[in-house]
Amino acid sequence: xxxxxxxxxxxxxxxxxxxxxxxxxxxxxxxxxxxxxxxxxxxxxxxxxxxxxxxxxxxxxxxxxxxxxxxxxxxxxxxxxxxxxxxxxxxxxxxxxxxxxxxxxxxxxxxxxxxxxxxxxxxxxxxxxxxxxxxxxxxxxxxxxxxxxxxxxxxxxxxxxxxxxxxxxxxxxxxxxxxxxxxxxxxxxxxx
Amino acid sequence: xxxxxxxxxxxxxxxxxxxxxxxxxxxxxxxxxxxxxxxxxxxxxxxxxxxxxxxxxxxxxxxxxxxxxxxxxxxxxxxxxxxxxxxxxxxxxxxxxxxxxxxxxxxxxxxxxxxxxxxxxxxxxxxxxxxxxxxxxxxxxxxxxxxxxxxxxxxxxxxxxxxxxxxxxxxxxxxxxxxxxxxxxxxxxxxx
DNA sequence: GAAGTAACCTACTCGCGGTAAGATGGACTT
DNA sequence: AAGTCCATCTTACCGCGAGTAGGTTACTTC
Numbered sequence: 046x047x048x049x050x051x052x053x054x055x056x057x058x059x060x061x062x063x064x065x066x067x068x069x070x071x072x073x074x075x076x077x078x079x080x081x082x083x084x085x086x087x088x089x090x091x092x093x094x095x096x097x098x099x100x101x102x103x104x105x106x107x108x109x110x111x112x113x114x115x116x117x118x119x120x121x122x123x124x125x126x127x128x129x130x131x132x133x134x135x136x137x138x139x140x141x142x143x144x145x146x147x148x149x150x151x152x153x154x155x156x157x158x159x160x161x162x163x164x165x166x167x168x169x170x171x172x173x174x175x176x177x178x179x180x181x182x183x184x185x186x187x188x189x190x191x192x193x194x195x196x197x198x199x200x201x202x203x204x205x206x207x208x209x210x211x212x213x214x215x216x217x218x219x220x221x222x223x224x225x226x227x228x229x230x231x232x233x234x235x236x237x
Numbered sequence: 238x239x240x241x242x243x244x245x246x247x248x249x250x251x252x253x254x255x256x257x258x259x260x261x262x263x264x265x266x267x268x269x270x271x272x273x274x275x276x277x278x279x280x281x282x283x284x285x286x287x288x289x290x291x292x293x294x295x296x297x298x299x300x301x302x303x304x305x306x307x308x309x310x311x312x313x314x315x316x317x318x319x320x321x322x323x324x325x326x327x328x329x330x331x332x333x334x335x336x337x338x339x340x341x342x343x344x345x346x347x348x349x350x351x352x353x354x355x356x357x358x359x360x361x362x363x364x365x366x367x368x369x370x371x372x373x374x375x376x377x378x379x380x381x382x383x384x385x386x387x388x389x390x391x392x393x394x395x396x397x398x399x400x401x402x403x404x405x406x407x408x409x410x411x412x413x414x415x416x417x418x419x420x421x422x423x424x425x426x427x428x429x
Numbered sequence: 430g431a432a433g434t435a436a437c438c439t440a441c442t443c444g445c446g447g448t449a450a451g452a453t454g455g456a457c458t459t
Numbered sequence: 460a461a462g463t464c465c466a467t468c469t470t471a472c473c474g475c476g477a478g479t480a481g482g483t484t485a486c487t488t489c
Contacts, residue, residue, distance in 0.1 A: 073478085085479075093477080149344075189417075192399060193414060196396050199393070203390060206391075207383070264446085274468075
């Protein structure tokens with residue numbers, strides 16, 4: 046089988062196994078077996094277990110980025126753009142459980158040699174948000190813009206994890222919660 | 238050596254090793270050796286490597302909770318309480334690197350049997366935030382309050398990770414960034 | 430048909446999480 | 460004092476899974 050095809054196949058299988066069992070519990074032997082290939086092949090293609098996870102994560106991140114970029118395109122106001130982006134994100138969480146599960150596992154690589162690469166992949170995400178926001182907030186303070194983007198990304202990730210535990214909460218509702226805080230802030234809803 | 242004392246000693250050593258090497262790279266053999274005790278002792282006390290990490294995390298979480306609770310006590314307004322809480326958090330991140338590093342590693346337990354326990358420990362954190370906020374925002378919608386607390390916690394965690402990469406950014410500055418968004422929201426800084 | 434090479438496998442090493450089976454030594458009975 | 464419990468602790472091992480050494484097949488290219 047040609048290299049490119051095998052590679053895609055391996056990533057697909059690995060994605061399923063990592064998502065199903067978790068990074069730690071997944072074994073290279075099992076992945077190899079499910080692909081129908083011997084273990085050294087996996088190492089030939091990805092060098093290490095981390096490397097394989099990394100490849101899976103890259104793919105999932107790319108999918109998420111594509112979805113959000115498309116969602117944002119064509120928005121007319123800042124509020125609209127942000128709302129569309131958030132909605133696309135939360136829909137992604139709900140509909141592509143496997144990819145999202147993968148993205149959550151990236152934390153398993155903290156403290157490993159792949160940590161930098163992971164951080165870089167995340168960076169693309171925050172950059173996208175930063176670009177979105179800097180059109181509408183005061184973007185003159187580079188550092189501050191960066192921080193606010195991290196803030197938003199972190200908030201939404203946590204919200205996504207939370208929403209997984211609440212089947213009855215639709216992406217629209219979660220988006221509403223997020224917009225409440227993001228757009229209006231706490232102050233405007235203060236009771237005192 | 239009496240049990241309680243040994244236990245504390247083991248946790249202290251493990252905390253240092255986990256923080257230094259990361260969960261995956263840390264070995265029970267090394268921890269045992271540094272404690273000056275044999276490996277089965279660790280298992281006698283904590284049952285598994287996960288169990289040991291869990292004990293370390295519990296301790297670090299407790300420390301963080303104490304600090305933030307103290308900081309919030311005595312605040313007069315909602316804004317003041319939240320600002321004090323945030324500041325205490327970001328100072329904690331900077332001054333107690335080891336404890337914070339531990340808390341970041343809790344993600345390494347995703348998909349393991351300890352995941353629920355971890356989630357429960359986090360819950361205390363979000364509960365604290367929820368309590369703080371529900372005094373000041375519309376707390377009638379239970380679900381929404383919960384979501385907003387998750388939002389805030391996630392945002393601050395991510396901001397904390399970000400601030401680690403920027404030595405020049407003081408806790409006061411980060412707190413300012415967070416308050417900007419949290420309190421005022423994006424709208425009030427819109428340029429259009 | 431020889432030479433090169435891409436795709437692949439069998440069979441192994443080794444480090445580490447986890448455990449079985451005792452050894453040591455102090456406290457408490459009789 | 461001798462016996463007996465129990466907590467603390469150790470040596471010596473197991474099995475699994477990441478990672479590798481070295482060889483085989485089979486297809487291209489000249």
